[in-house]
Amino acid sequence: MLELADSLLPVLHAGEPVAVVTVIRAARSAPRGPGAAMAVHRDGSVIGSISGGCVEGDAVLLATQVLATGHGMVASLGFSDEAAHAAGLACGGSVDVVIHRVDPADAVARAALEVPVDRSARVGIVVSGVAAGRLIPGDGLPAETRILESAYDGADVFVVQRDPRRRLVIAGAGEHAIALCRVASAAGFAVTVCDVWERLVTAERFPTAERLVVGTPAEHLDDLVGPDPARAAVCVLSHDERVDVPTLAAALELGAGFVGAMGARGTVAHRARLLAEAGVDAAEIARIHAPLGLDLGAPSPAGTAISILAEITAARHGGTGLPLRELTGPLHRSAASCTVAAAPQPA
Template structure:
């Protein structure tokens, strides 16, 4: 539900009552991932989506019912061979959906509102909710935030709780914080007593983290198009160039920030703030910028490093990088020439090819046409549920 936190936070501030339907697990081919949500307020206004249209009507009615009776429920929707146009997923998969009322008298309202406020304000936080277990626990919630100071036990600080075994809250808080640290949303199976034993409970942990960073080096025309694609894909986009005449906000209105500095010097200054979701795109194709920049970039624990240039430029650049001590293992991380082979010509087409490669790298895609291919459409699908503590699917 944190994917629609901005609007839900406004609803909460206005004192509205609403119900939230959240995808908690998927099986087979399904259009949305765990965490996707649809919400309905007491006036019947709806926001969000759980299936791209397949089951929205039925889920809408479940939300209206939850607002009336005040209870949380988990419902499964799947494909029907008898009638593909019945309520279900014509793509062949199934969705498990948790519907939770957020009324004034809801036990979990306070922690859910806190989670929405954190997500809307861009503060890293993870929300854990019970999706399978004793009926009185389903929908109960616990919230952890980044930077929480451990209190000497497993969980550290947290808000809310499940009202069960005292170890349960602390163990879930610790597991949720570990998932938050890596920005993961997914399932967790844990014993009701907080151990690997006992009656199992299934939970959904939703992580809300600041947008991943995309740093585009080189204030060229391709960078302007790539900044727009980066924003569309949900990145916080920085454009960096050492030339102040080119690195201006007017030329890059889609960028969150435009920095005038030597690329390698800027990258060094922010290196400690980058993480495994960061994307670095080097569009300068000028050795005096590229070599010192890539020498550093290829040694950082980031998700993607790509560099623009012809195949000849790529070979010459690699030779220079080897001369300054870049290893073959480090060079193997470099995506160059940058982007997928789309036959791109214009800056917009080139930016699309780079964005497509970034998505493929993140999701494990092959980049080949799906027509006639025998590869999965959703590479990181599955139930999103772990087998036991610490075993993430």
């Protein structure tokens, strides 16, 4: 529900109720996991999704019923593998969902939805018993999306948790920075661009940036990464060692969760020597993702930006960066369970 805040709040402000369908459990290869949500308006329009399209039709029918009656419900949606393939559906998964109506006067819903995106937010949804679908305040609930057994008058409660947006600080305002800002913003990052050249750090060049800063990145970095550096990524794209080295040193010292820098292999080695001479520990230097990006074979700024964002994402989730066809096991699993498929042997 919280992921749909930008779309739900205007509806509630207009005095209209809305039905929300939230995934509370997912089995096998369901495309979206617990916490995924969709909403159905009284006019039949739909916001968001809870799968790849396999169960949305049934979800809309149930949501329409809940919107009319006001009574929440819990349901299981999905197909067996055989039924899925017979129907032409590829996932073969299933999801348990809770469906509830959110009314404009619901103070619990409004309070949770109005939390700014740069702060964590949570709300509880009762998912069993006669109170199924009731919202409870998030105060005191754990900061993770999961089910709490017997947490509300003996009924189970599903906690919907939304973390603050992750921050991306880009040092340097060249063409690669423009492309990275664009794709990272689309992926949900709060992007800050910092460069010493005022004529490069402009809203016209970076229309999707959350913040533009003119100055030496290293001097501003403490403020730019925010109160939780472990959730921030710092990418150095300036191609100037006078900027690169102090910015990398500052990012490592602050404990930024991801630190990366563009550059040829010779440049990477030279920077590492300069960082070591500046007293940066070897283990810290080894944390730098450089040369930055995964090998996608696309040298354009747009292709490079995608490769950088892919590496940030893989590092965040512990992904292998390998094609899924080279891995075995479920597609949606923890990183720890990833195994590489054996290469086929020649005949």
